[in-house]
Structure formats: structure tokens, C-alpha cells
Amino acid sequence: MSVDNDRCRRYGICVAEAPTLFRMSTDGGLRYLRSVPATEIEQAKAAVRSCPMLAIALNERR
Numbered sequence: 001m002s003v004d005n006d007r008c009r010r011y012g013i014c015v016a017e018a019p020t021l022f023r024m025s026t027d028g029g030l031r032y033l034r035s036v037p038a039t040e041i042e043q044a045k046a047a048v049r050s051c052p053m054l055a056i057a058l059n060e061r062r
């Protein structure tokens, strides 16, 4: 998973949608898991759908 920092506006919706994958750091930046565990894929997809800036990309491995 990756987040385009040029698009991300730090709204934090992804954090609310998938708190196990995203969090806001104390300096106001967005932290997230690059490698999404298989058990968290649905949460990651929900975060992708929730982002108003379309900043989140999920690169699924098959």
C-alpha cells in the first residue's frame, strides 16, 4: 500500500476507517503500513474507498 503525499490532505478519514493500518503521528504526518497483512485487506480497501483525495493505492500481490 502507498499514499501519495502530494494528494493527501491529512483529513484522517483513513485513520478512522482502518486504525490498524493508518495513524496520525504527533508531527501531523500520516503513518501507514506499507505491507498490508492478508487479514487486513478489507480494511485497506475500505480506506482506499474512503479517501476523498484518492491518495491511497493498494498494490495487491497475487
Ligand code: SF4
Binding pocket: 003, 007, 008, 009, 010, 011, 012, 013, 014, 015, 030, 050, 051, 052, 053, 054, 055, 056
Ligand atoms: S483519507 Fe486520504 S487524504 Fe485523508 S489522511 Fe488518509 S490518505 Fe490522506
